[in-house]
Amino acid sequence: MIADKMKGFVKNSSAIRAMFEEGKKMASVYGAENVYDFSLGNPNVAPPEKVKEAIEAILKEENPLEVHGYMNNSGYEGVRSQIAESLNERFGTAFGAENILMTVGAAGGLNVILKSILNPQDEVITFAPYFGEYRSYVENYDGILRSVPPHAPDFQPDLAAFEEMINGRTKAVIINTPNNPTGVIYSEETITRMADILNNKQKEFGTDIYLIADEPYRELAYDGLNVPYLTKYYDNTVVGYSYSKSLSLPGERIGYLVIPDEAADSEELRAAANVANRILGFVNAPSLFQKVVARCTSASTDIEYYDRNRKLLYSGLSEMGYECVKPEGAFYLFVKSPLEDEKAFCEAAKKYHILIVPGSSFACPGYVRIAYCVAYETIEKALPYFRKLAEEYINN
Amino acid sequence: MIADKMKGFVKNSSAIRAMFEEGKKMASVYGAENVYDFSLGNPNVAPPEKVKEAIEAILKEENPLEVHGYMNNSGYEGVRSQIAESLNERFGTAFGAENILMTVGAAGGLNVILKSILNPQDEVITFAPYFGEYRSYVENYDGILRSVPPHAPDFQPDLAAFEEMINGRTKAVIINTPNNPTGVIYSEETITRMADILNNKQKEFGTDIYLIADEPYRELAYDGLNVPYLTKYYDNTVVGYSYSKSLSLPGERIGYLVIPDEAADSEELRAAANVANRILGFVNAPSLFQKVVARCTSASTDIEYYDRNRKLLYSGLSEMGYECVKPEGAFYLFVKSPLEDEKAFCEAAKKYHILIVPGSSFACPGYVRIAYCVAYETIEKALPYFRKLAEEYINN
Structure with missing residues (x-):
């Protein structure tokens, strides 16, 4: 009974949003501190x-x-x-x-x-x-x-x-x-x-x-x-x-x-x-x-906060063998998926409670997006798991 | 260059909104206290x-x-x-x-x-x-x-x-x-x-x-x-x-x-x-x-405020010979236009700085809408002008 046009929209409903919901569920099961949710562009820096x-x-x-x-x-x-x-x-x-x-x-x-x-x-x-x-x-x-x-x-x-x-x-x-x-x-x-x-x-x-x-x-x-x-x-x-x-x-x-x-x-x-x-x-x-x-026309967010995250994540992942372009702006890292099927890689990441978004959501399969508008500690704690994923899927 | 569909929407753009803009202009020319703006459902009762x-x-x-x-x-x-x-x-x-x-x-x-x-x-x-x-x-x-x-x-x-x-x-x-x-x-x-x-x-x-x-x-x-x-x-x-x-x-x-x-x-x-x-x-x-x-689920607006307005406006206008149904709810009075062409009546009202909306905006020509979500004093001050309009268009 819903509109025909909506059927397609509902079926292909945002993978990013689905991930966000999944993250909240995982947080309630494993504790928020044990979930590394890089799915949504939801800033972790409080408003000025x-x-x-x-x-x-x-x-x-x-x-x-x-x-x-x-x-x-x-x-x-x-x-x-x-x-x-x-x-x-x-x-x-x-x-x-x-x-x-x-x-x-x-x-x-x-x-x-x-x-x-x-x-x-x-x-x-x-x-x-x-x-x-x-x-x-x-x-x-x-x-x-x-x-x-x-x-x-x-x-x-x-x-x-x-x-x-x-x-x-x-x-x-x-x-x-x-x-x-x-x-x-x-x-x-x-x-x-x-x-x-x-x-x-x-x-x-x-x-x-x-x-x-x-x-x-x-x-x-x-x-x-x-x-x-x-x-x-x-x-x-x-x-x-x-x-x-x-x-x-x-x-x-x-x-x-x-x-x-x-x-x-x-x-x-x-x-x-x-x-x-x-x-x-x-x-x-x-x-x-x-x-x-x-x-607030002269107020601005704490760009240093994101920059620290950027450097930690970019250098950390690059060192492990991940291929990515160093971001010049925004708060996303777009990384080549170690697996050709990047959705499979996103699934694999979930076993370490890491949530990242498949590039196919951006019409660019084979890549994944990592939103680093998170706490610095989230990146610190997630890096060892990214290393495990690298060991499993890159250096093998 | 705008979309064809939008051309019609822009052309028939809301008469109510146009009136609201006109009211603000009139207020800046004649002083807000001398404009009786009954055009928009913009509450005059502050939030609780x-x-x-x-x-x-x-x-x-x-x-x-x-x-x-x-x-x-x-x-x-x-x-x-x-x-x-x-x-x-x-x-x-x-x-x-x-x-x-x-x-x-x-x-x-x-x-x-x-x-x-x-x-x-x-x-x-x-x-x-x-x-x-x-x-x-x-x-x-x-x-x-x-x-x-x-x-x-x-x-x-x-x-x-x-x-x-x-x-x-x-x-x-x-x-x-x-x-x-x-x-x-x-x-x-x-x-x-x-x-x-x-x-x-x-x-x-x-x-x-x-x-x-x-x-x-x-x-x-x-x-x-x-x-x-x-x-x-x-x-x-x-x-x-x-x-x-x-x-x-x-x-x-x-x-x-x-x-x-x-x-x-x-x-x-x-x-x-x-x-x-x-x-x-x-x-x-x-x-x-x-x-x-x-x-604020248990908070509510001051309904007594609107009720006072309702009574003043309804009894005032009825007494002058205007025909209208007594409102049971909301904050609008729908009045039969003394002129068959209610748009002409709305124009006539403007000479007394009264702004009301033609019924054709509601697919009901021949009537006008008076939004009484205004200050009580606005109604008090406007009533003599409604009387003048009645004398000109009803009792003539």
């Missing part, structure tokens, strides 16, 4: 103290009717102004409140923009490995997700294959840098070449192609690496942002879309996104947390 | 003190990683248990955590359940006048909304017309009691007759027809009136609830769905709703406010 202070200050200083009430479906004007100003200061952009639409996380934002632009059978291109939810989001609006094959071992985007994939039905491209699951950051040169390709293809087909930058990991860049701000390189860019990782607020569902003036049909697109936000049932981003993030 | 206390207690007592982190897409297990227990106590039901799915408000919940069940061209029936968003929600999933014509002047559901409208493609029925925009509450007798009709039609067509109860106004019933709990009358009931009105938290987007064991394919439906919540981009209901509402 500023978040709590902001909540308390808002409750004390502001009118509760305003704090918890309806506002424009795009969000509080003041909040949107503050976010625009913060972006302008950091990236030399020139956004105003009207370019910002507050969303229920980045997932909400991506759904809003895709509903706003996709006609049935429109194509959206992304680069494997990619966050598996992109497929669901695109199919929600009867679009077709096409993915550029993964470019192992460096996982930089294969721009030649990308160029070939673009056609007259290509409505959008989703990129995610710093990348989940590889940790790769696209360089300025890569972005410039991508923009050239898109501009040429727009001319060739007489179409507009939106570049959707999914940026929940923007602030998580290591070694002082620069993450280029996309709107400066390509006019038809829409940025989807989330505070889930940067302020460790994944459960609060707070983020925003940036729709610049330079985007094609910008005004109509912003009107459509405002309506899509409403009719998809979001109505507006949660009100208190809109005000919280506006007060 | 318990809400603030709950937020403060949670921040103090609970682990911030848990408070702001991911949980099962259906919501925190503990929160869902507490809500189930609270419902069981109040209504004699037997729900468990597994029957509750926390949602981004009732609007999020309705989208989740409609995505879960609708195939393209499936029909959903509702009763005019109805909340205009139902049409958007159904069309999001390519369903067809059919509406039973309004039954003036008492606005009780026309069950004969309803019975005739059901066919083999009818997948769901949406009802909203206490009703927006009429304030009508469906009696136990009405519910029982409706359930009989649905059961007979299910048998006749060999189908399952879900009754979706949209219940943001459940707690807003006056004169001690009983609002029957629908799951007890019809097995295939799904309840959509929101704390927007009962705790004055419309901006926070917090509510839940109830999917009882008795519903057809209940387990599959719950799995589908869990996935729909995730892939539509809600991911989960905002985490802090899940915990807040669980601590």
Whole structure:
């Protein structure tokens, strides 16, 4: 009796989420301290103290009717102004409140923009490995997700294959840098070449192609690496942002879309996104947390924490013989599976209470994703078991 | 360049929302105290003190990683248990955590359940006048909304017309009691007759027809009136609830769905709703406010406040010659427009800075909706202007 379309979604339901549930079950059986759950991008760094202070200050200083009430479906004007100003200061952009639409996380934002632009059978291109939810989001609006094959071992985007994939039905491209699951950051040169390709293809087909930058990991860049701000390189860019990782607020569902003036049909697109936000049932981003993030534009998560984890895990696994690309950003390590069937390897890891996600969830079988947004001690304690797995499956 | 489907939505964008924006503009020009904005269901009663206390207690007592982190897409297990227990106590039901799915408000919940069940061209029936968003929600999933014509002047559901409208493609029925925009509450007798009709039609067509109860106004019933709990009358009931009105938290987007064991394919439906919540981009209901509402199951808004408004407005307008049904619940008065073209009457009201919504927004032209979730003083100050309008358009 459920919808036909949902049957497939339910059947292929997120392996990552299933793992998260399994982790909780294992924790209740073996004790949380004996389960090494690297499955979900659920930060183990508490939100900055500023978040709590902001909540308390808002409750004390502001009118509760305003704090918890309806506002424009795009969000509080003041909040949107503050976010625009913060972006302008950091990236030399020139956004105003009207370019910002507050969303229920980045997932909400991506759904809003895709509903706003996709006609049935429109194509959206992304680069494997990619966050598996992109497929669901695109199919929600009867679009077709096409993915550029993964470019192992460096996982930089294969721009030649990308160029070939673009056609007259290509409505959008989703990129995610710093990348989940590889940790790769696209360089300025890569972005410039991508923009050239898109501009040429727009001319060739007489179409507009939106570049959707999914940026929940923007602030998580290591070694002082620069993450280029996309709107400066390509006019038809829409940025989807989330505070889930940067302020460790994944459960609060707070983020925003940036729709610049330079985007094609910008005004109509912003009107459509405002309506899509409403009719998809979001109505507006949660009100208190809109005000919280506006007060926290200068706060940030403890990147050193993740960096320590990154170094420990990367050097530890590399030394054991695992092959992986050193992450430049985000908090994932994408490791070549010692077994060709990486699902079998994930199963094998479970016997040591290690939970990791098969690469096939990211359209990249043969690899596994290890989310290192965990306690340092979890990595320390798990490494001997990774060594056992290496002894069983690599050095044999 | 926006999606074709969105063009219509943008064009017919919510008149209620447009009015809300206009009200804010008028307030900035004439001063908020000189604008009588009856357009939006945005409560003017502050949330119960318990809400603030709950937020403060949670921040103090609970682990911030848990408070702001991911949980099962259906919501925190503990929160869902507490809500189930609270419902069981109040209504004699037997729900468990597994029957509750926390949602981004009732609007999020309705989208989740409609995505879960609708195939393209499936029909959903509702009763005019109805909340205009139902049409958007159904069309999001390519369903067809059919509406039973309004039954003036008492606005009780026309069950004969309803019975005739059901066919083999009818997948769901949406009802909203206490009703927006009429304030009508469906009696136990009405519910029982409706359930009989649905059961007979299910048998006749060999189908399952879900009754979706949209219940943001459940707690807003006056004169001690009983609002029957629908799951007890019809097995295939799904309840959509929101704390927007009962705790004055419309901006926070917090509510839940109830999917009882008795519903057809209940387990599959719950799995589908869990996935729909995730892939539509809600991911989960905002985490802090899940915990807040669980601590506020016994709190309620100040119904006396609305009741005072109801009495003042209803008796005031009736006395002036306006025709309206006395609301039994919610916080709306649905008034016959003195002008046949009710949009013209709404325009006329604007000259006195009165903002009210045309009935055509609820598929019921010839009427206007006055939302009385405002300050008592707003009604007091607006009544003389309603009198002027009566003199101009009724008693002339």
